[in-house]
Amino acid sequence: xxxxxxxxxxxxxxxxxxxxxxxxxxxxxxxxxxxxxxxxxxxxxxxxxxxxxxxxxxxxxxxxxxxxxxxxxxxxxxxxxxxxxxxxxxxxxxxxxxxxxxxxxxxxxxxxxxxxxxxxxxxxxxxxxxxxxxxxxxxxxxxxxxxxxxxxxxxxxxxxxxxxxxxxxxxxxxxxxxxxxxxxxxxxxxxxxxxxxxxxxxxxxxxxxxxxxxxxxxxxxxxxxxxxxxxxxxxxxxxxxxxxxxxxxxxxxxxxxxxxxxxxxxxxxxxxxxxxxxxxxxxxxxxxxxxxxxxxxxxxxxxxxxxxxxxxxxxxxxxxxxxxxxxxxxxxxxxxxxxxxxxxxxxxxxxxxxxxxxxxxxxxxxxxxxxxxxxxxxxxxxxxxxxxxxxxxxxxxxxxxxxxxxxxxxxxxxxxxxxxxxxxxxxxxxxxxxxxxxxxxxxxxxxxxxxxxxxxxxxxxxxxxxxxxxxxxxxxxxxxxxxxxxxxxxxxxxxxxxxxxxxxxxxxxxxxxxxxxxxxxxxxxxxxxxxxxxxxxxxxxxxxxxxxxxxxxxxxxxxxxxxxxxxxxxxxxxxxxxxxxxxxxxxxxxxxxxxxxxxxxxxxxxxxxxx
Amino acid sequence: xxxxxxxxxxxxxxxxxxxxxxxxxxxxxxxxxxxxxxxxxxxxxxxxxxxxxxxxxxxxxxxxxxxxxxxxxxxxxxxxxxxxxxxxxxxxxxxxxxxxxxxxxxxxxxxxxxxxxxxxxxxxxxxxxxxxxxxxxxxxxxxxxxxxxxxxxxxxxxxxxxxxxxxxxxxxxxxxxxxxxxxxxxxxxxxxxxxxxxxxxxxxxxxxxxxxxxxxxxxxxxxxxxxxxxxxxxxxxxxxxxxxxxxxxxxxxxxxxxxxxxxxxxxxxxxxxxxxxxxxxxxxxxxxxxxxxxxxxxxxxxxxxxxxxxxxxxxxxxxxxxxxxxxxxxxxxxxxxxxxxxxxxxxxxxxxxx
Numbered sequence: 001x002x003x004x005x006x007x008x009x010x011x012x013x014x015x016x017x018x019x020x021x022x023x024x025x026x027x028x029x030x031x032x033x034x035x036x037x038x039x040x041x042x043x044x045x046x047x048x049x050x051x052x053x054x055x056x057x058x059x060x061x062x063x064x065x066x067x068x069x070x071x072x073x074x075x076x077x078x079x080x081x082x083x084x085x086x087x088x089x090x091x092x093x094x095x096x097x098x099x100x101x102x103x104x105x106x107x108x109x110x111x112x113x114x115x116x117x118x119x120x121x122x123x124x125x126x127x128x129x130x131x132x133x134x135x136x137x138x139x140x141x142x143x144x145x146x147x148x149x150x151x152x153x154x155x156x157x158x159x160x161x162x163x164x165x166x167x168x169x170x171x172x173x174x175x176x177x178x179x180x181x182x183x184x185x186x187x188x189x190x191x192x193x194x195x196x197x198x199x200x201x202x203x204x205x206x207x208x209x210x211x212x213x214x215x216x217x218x219x220x221x222x223x224x225x226x227x228x229x230x231x232x233x234x235x236x237x238x239x240x241x242x243x244x245x246x247x248x249x250x251x252x253x254x255x256x257x258x259x260x261x262x263x264x265x266x267x268x269x270x271x272x273x274x275x276x277x278x279x280x281x282x283x284x285x286x287x288x289x290x291x292x293x294x295x296x297x298x299x300x301x302x303x304x305x306x307x308x309x310x311x312x313x314x315x316x317x318x319x320x321x322x323x324x325x326x327x328x329x330x331x332x333x334x335x336x337x338x339x340x341x342x343x344x345x346x347x348x349x350x351x352x353x354x355x356x357x358x359x360x361x362x363x364x365x366x367x368x369x370x371x372x373x374x375x376x377x378x379x380x381x382x383x384x385x386x387x388x389x390x391x392x393x394x395x396x397x398x399x400x401x402x403x404x405x406x407x408x409x410x411x412x413x414x415x416x417x418x419x420x421x422x423x424x425x426x427x428x429x430x431x432x433x434x435x436x437x438x439x440x441x442x443x444x445x446x447x448x449x450x451x452x453x454x455x456x457x458x459x460x461x462x463x464x465x466x467x468x469x470x471x472x473x474x475x476x477x478x479x480x481x482x483x484x485x486x487x488x489x490x491x492x493x494x495x496x497x498x499x500x501x502x503x504x505x506x507x508x509x510x511x512x513x514x515x516x517x518x519x520x521x522x523x524x525x526x527x528x529x530x531x532x533x534x535x536x537x538x539x540x541x542x543x544x545x546x547x548x549x550x551x552x553x554x555x556x557x558x559x560x561x562x563x564x565x566x567x568x569x570x571x572x573x574x575x576x577x578x579x580x581x582x583x584x585x586x587x588x589x590x591x592x593x594x595x596x597x598x599x600x601x602x603x604x605x606x607x608x609x610x611x
Numbered sequence: 612x613x614x615x616x617x618x619x620x621x622x623x624x625x626x627x628x629x630x631x632x633x634x635x636x637x638x639x640x641x642x643x644x645x646x647x648x649x650x651x652x653x654x655x656x657x658x659x660x661x662x663x664x665x666x667x668x669x670x671x672x673x674x675x676x677x678x679x680x681x682x683x684x685x686x687x688x689x690x691x692x693x694x695x696x697x698x699x700x701x702x703x704x705x706x707x708x709x710x711x712x713x714x715x716x717x718x719x720x721x722x723x724x725x726x727x728x729x730x731x732x733x734x735x736x737x738x739x740x741x742x743x744x745x746x747x748x749x750x751x752x753x754x755x756x757x758x759x760x761x762x763x764x765x766x767x768x769x770x771x772x773x774x775x776x777x778x779x780x781x782x783x784x785x786x787x788x789x790x791x792x793x794x795x796x797x798x799x800x801x802x803x804x805x806x807x808x809x810x811x812x813x814x815x816x817x818x819x820x821x822x823x824x825x826x827x828x829x830x831x832x833x834x835x836x837x838x839x840x841x842x843x844x845x846x847x848x849x850x851x852x853x854x855x856x857x858x859x860x861x862x863x864x865x866x867x868x869x870x871x872x873x874x875x876x877x878x879x880x881x882x883x884x885x886x887x888x889x890x891x892x893x894x895x896x897x898x899x900x901x902x903x904x905x906x907x908x909x910x911x912x913x914x915x916x917x918x919x920x921x922x923x924x925x926x927x928x929x930x931x932x933x934x935x936x937x938x939x940x941x942x943x944x945x946x947x948x949x950x951x952x953x954x955x956x957x958x959x960x961x962x963x964x965x
Binding site for chain 1: 613654655698709712749837838841842844845848849860862863864879880881882884885888889892895896897898899900903931934937938939940942943944946947950951953954957
């Protein structure tokens with residue numbers, strides 16, 4: 001975005017286009033004070049330009065002062081800017097991307113669901129009404145996956161309500177090499193987190209001191225925090241959490257914090273969990289949360305066809321459909337794909353359009369095949385779907401199996417009808433399934449799908465799962481540093497598990513509704529570690545402190561007999577806290593990051609818990 | 612204090628079982644130089660008792676002044692430093708630890724911690740440099756790498772440090788380590804010996820033992836002395852004076868496994884398999900070691916099984932026990948065994964009874 005430009009950091013951009021823009025912009029802002037009128041052709045826009053000029057003037061002045069990160073985003077500025085942009089375009093012969101061009105300007109244009117927009121709008125309106133009163137709740141947390149118009153909604157609402165939107169954007173990255181290069185020039189390296197902390201500190205102490213609008217100070221202000229600094233590791237997470245917590249509790253300006261959710265399937269990742277915890281902590285500090293859903297296929301289609309109309313491009317409804325579906329609710333991506341599609345010289349398509357002839361079905365069939373799609377992302381499946389495929393074990397009906405296996409014959413017991421799905425490996429790949437997770441899920445759920453009579457099948461399946469586990473365990477040893485090998489082992493294990501389940505279950509139950517459970521094993525493992533740690537910590541108790549007992553002996557002999565003897569009564573402080581045998585520790589530990597063991601942390605996966 | 616601790620012999624002279632071993636150990640220590648020792652034998656046979664008695668013989672009563680510490684160790688492993696937590700039990704003369712607690716990081720424990728301990732030699736009263744004794748438990752659970760580095764440690768610090776290793780099965784200790792130690796096999800005590808010990812305790816406690824009662828406990832104890840004494844005390848709490856037909860309580864997990872076994876015998880279906888899985892989870896979450904679960908389950912199942920199936924069932928139990936040691940998640944393998952058993956047993960039932 002051009003608006004983000006700051007004169008100090010011009011060096012950082014390596015991209016040529018960016019460079020040019022920076023230069024022009026720089027050039028402009030340096031010119032502005034002296035001879036701005038000469039560079040701008042006299043137009044009717046002059047009146048509109050006035051605020052913009054003043055703002056950028058002040059901006060260039062305040063660049064060195066601490067408030068430079070707060071960006072002005074008011075309408076007037078925007079307009080003035082586009083006025084300038086036209087100029088720049090003429091110079092660069094550069095077209096704006098559709099994503100920017102068709103940025104929604106009004107509430108109606110937003111593709112986000114009406115209710116969500118309304119929710120956000122009422123929230124802001126309430127803040128406006130009660131602004132004078134004492135109100136603790138000044139922060140709105142907006143979550144949702146990427147490209148569904150979270151920031152855009154806030155912007156549009158702000159302009160709708162006639163408020164000035166200030167935005168925190170992480171300043172242009174100062175990368176390390178650059179810092180080293182510039183180290184002579186007196187610019188100090190600060191991490192993004194530092195900068196964010198400073199910003200929060202200032203905004204808490206002084207509020208927004210708007211340097212730009214001296215006249216229009218009657219206007220209300222909103223603050224938008226879009227781009228939270230990246231966190232890595234516990235320390236930075238803790239810092240970010242603290243500063244956000246402070247911000248939420250003490251800020252007096254209506255503020256929207258936007259946190260982007262990442263795909264659910266990858267949420268086993270540690271940093272993903274961090275973000276979730278962060279959201280919770282923001283909420284617990286008193287923020288109000290609105291979760292945006294992915295944009296529906298229909299409203300994406302609507303937007304796409306509107307753009308097509310305005311651009312006078314002919315795109316078939318099928319193509320629109322495909323783009324909308326492939327985008328997975330990401331409207332930014334959908335628009336980009338559309339632009340790409342229209343950009344692409346597609347002789348076949350134009351041919352078919354001009355002729356309206358039999359070539360058309362071909363095009364269509366090509367488009368139907370997801371793999372040949374020239375745009376869009378790869379098709380993804382949720383882990384849930386993939387598991388469903390394996391568990392339900394859909395196969396072609398018997399009669400379709402012709403006697404084409406003349407090459408080599410299998411014994412009857414090994415014969416299976418062909419699968420009614422893609423190769424299991426492909427399904428796994430689409431689901432981004434990690435071998436461990438997939439195996440655990442299959443193990444937990446497969447027994448529900450096996451016919452009551454078929455205990456042999458159950459054995460076959462569990463034997464394959466046992467094989468898969470053995471494969472996975474071979475990673476633990478020497479292979480740990482050999483990523484390539486471990487990759488192969490992983491996928492082999494997942495494949496053995498999936499195919500084992502498919503092969504073993506010869507008499508799948510007729511499909512009826514089954515809930516896919518979250519593996520209970522994870523909970524069991526967790527409580528096992530918990531119990532174990534507790535016991536290890538008091539291992540010296542049994543032998544009267546004389547020596548350390550083997551662990552297995554504690555569990556199998558000491559504790560049961562201690563229970564028999566009612567040992568607790570006499571030595572209550574010594575054995576206090578030993579959970580009574582036969583009880584599983586409740587699954588409450590997930591919220592407490594300190595309590596999660598290394599081993600269990602690898603397997604816990606909060607997202608899936610909801611299923 | 613439990614009777615097991617109360618009547619644990621403190622000196623080598625006082626032991627009732629393994630008197631011969633005790634005498635030999637005493638002779639070994641009085642001749643001043645002591646080699647590294649490897650005690651092995653089934654659980655409940657008195658390895659630990661002998662080790663403690665031996666230490667007392669070597670250093671006197673001061674070894675009984677021990678302190679338990681939960682130490683955090685920072686180990687430099689190549690590019691990164693590891694934080695390990697380990698419980699140790701130490702006196703001025705010896706340190707006892709369970710290196711296998713560190714899991715797959717046991718190698719570093721062996722390399723670093725033992726090295727460090729071995730370096731700090733105590734100086735005895737005469738100003739002579741003495742040696743320290745390291746007692747390592749559960750050596751058979753150490754990984755191969757750890758055992759290798761153990762070997763090196765033994766060679767390097769043999770002047771300042773004696774190792775006493777303790778494990779159940781010497782077959783899981785590498786040849787190299789075994790050959791550097793004096794191997795001491797501690798047999799499981801015979802039932803008569805157990806009876807002798809029980810009667811000794813009974814006399815000390817002033818209890819009336821009906822004839823054959825101690826023998827019954829001994830029989831139930833599976834030749835584990837600790838087990839026998841524990842259940843003896845349990846019986847005492849449960850009912851005294853003893854009667855001859857008094858029920859000797861089993862451990863709760865054993866009772867639970869018995870229940871699982873009868874579940875398996877009653878019905879063989881995926882649904883039942885699922886229920887069994889739930890029960891096994893219960894045991895696992897209470898930290899009953901999976902090997903023991905499998906072993907005990909097999910034992911209970913075999914009791915009820917026809918002779919002609921026993922061979923096959925044992926084969927599969929062994930197969931999945933091996934798998935379990937190779938694998939990570941015990942439940943997969945236990946369940947596979949149960950499923951296989953169900954499948955075999957169901958086939959058998961159908962073929963015999965139609």
